[in-house]
Amino acid sequence: MPTDxxxxxxxxxxxxxxxxxAGGGSFITFPALLLAGVPPISANATNTFASxxxxxxxxxxxxxxLQEIKGQLPRFILISLIGGISGAWLLLQxxxxxxxxxxPWLLLFATLLFIFGGQLNRSLRQLSTxxxxxxxxGAGLLTLLLLGVCLYGGFFNAGLGIIALSYLxxxxxxxINRMNGLKLLISTFVSxxxxxxxxxxxxxxxxxxxxxxxxxVVGGYMAAHLSRSLPQQLIRNFVIxxxxxxxxxxxxxxxx
Numbered sequence: 062m063p064t065d066x067x068x069x070x071x072x073x074x075x076x077x078x079x080x081x082x083a084g085g086g087s088f089i090t091f092p093a094l095l096l097a098g099v100p101p102i103s104a105n106a107t108n109t110f111a112s113x114x115x116x117x118x119x120x121x122x123x124x125x126x127l128q129e130i131k132g133q134l135p136r137f138i139l140i141s142l143i144g145g146i147s148g149a150w151l152l153l154q155x156x157x158x159x160x161x162x163x164x165p166w167l168l169l170f171a172t173l174l175f176i177f178g179g180q181l182n183r184s185l186r187q188l189s190t191x192x193x194x195x196x197x198x199g200a201g202l203l204t205l206l207l208l209g210v211c212l213y214g215g216f217f218n219a220g221l222g223i224i225a226l227s228y229l230x231x232x233x234x235x236x237i238n239r240m241n242g243l244k245l246l247i248s249t250f251v252s253x254x255x256x257x258x259x260x261x262x263x264x265x266x267x268x269x270x271x272x273x274x275x276x277x278v279v280g281g282y283m284a285a286h287l288s289r290s291l292p293q294q295l296i297r298n299f300v301i302x303x304x305x306x307x308x309x310x311x312x313x314x315x316x317x
Contacts, residue, residue: 065097066272073111073276078296080115080277081284085175085300087112087219088168090273092307099266101161102152106259107270109218109252114274115281116249123242130239137207137243138250144208145251148215149258165311171220172304178223183230203232207247214251215258221248 072093076086087108094104120127127134152160174181210228214221225244234240259265 065269069093069097069269069272070276073273074280074283075276076112076273077115077277077280077282078284079280079300080112081281082296085297085304086115086277086280087171088175088300088304088307090277091219092311094266094269094273095164097269099269100157101164102155102157103264103266105152105160105217106149106255106264107266107273110256110259110265110270111273111277112218113249113252113256115277116245116252118281119245120242120249123238123245126236126239126242127246130243134246137247140204140207141211141247141250142254144211144213145215145254146258147208148212148217148251149255150215151212152216153258153262153264162315165308165315167217167219168304168308168311171217171223172301172308174220174223174227175304176301178227181227181230203228206231211247211251214248215255218252218255221251 072089076090078086079089080086090111091104091108094107095101099107155163207228210221210224213224222244225247226240229240229243234243256265
């Protein structure tokens with residue numbers, strides 16, 4: 062609806078700032094699309110579309126770090142595409158009412174990941190240093206785990222970056238810039254193939270999504286200046302409070 066477009070732009074603006082500084086922008090943009098009247102599955106698909114430009118620009122920003130491990134990139138891209146299209150297909154097969162019921166639980170999962178993701182990544186990084194020489198069975202399990210991460214991202218985009226970082230820590234990566242580059246590369250290809258599925262199935266709300274997308278682009282640009290003046294922990298605390306409040310609201314809305 063036209064009256065919702067400015068609100069969606071502001072949600073995208075705030076989401077773009079949060080994604081650039083601390084992450085968690087989907088906790089703003091996805092509920093905003095739902096509250097604007099976009100059906101849950103379409104809101105999820107639209108949120109993936111609106112977030113993708115940030116993934117692409119972020120991947121480009123880390124191109125130097127990715128170039129250093131270019132031999133590993135085809136495997137990451139292939140698994141991201143397979144997982145992303147599988148997750149998107151699974152979403153499109155899910156009845157709208159079932160997905161609506163699952164939304165609070167998905168938000169709760171993403172919220173917990175956002176709150177405890179840092180501790181999880183540190184623990185997994187310590188674990189990986191103790192087991193650097195993984196067996197071939199271990200390598201196979203890591204591949205399956207990456208596929209699961211990408212499948213989740215195709216099904217529900219929120220929290221994908223945090224899960225991807227956790228996987229990379231478990232896989233033995235230690236350079237944070239390289240990990241962020243790979244995280245964004247995974248998110249990019251998962252989202253692109255999922256968006257292709259969503260376009261084919263005509264579930265993206267283009268008007269609403271375009272306003273959110275425009276907001277995220279402007280917000281991401283603004284964040285370059287805000288990041289110098291705002292403490293990251295303050296922004297992170299705001300995201301935690303907002304995500305908990307939004308999750309509780311959707312639990313109330315679905316189960317009242």
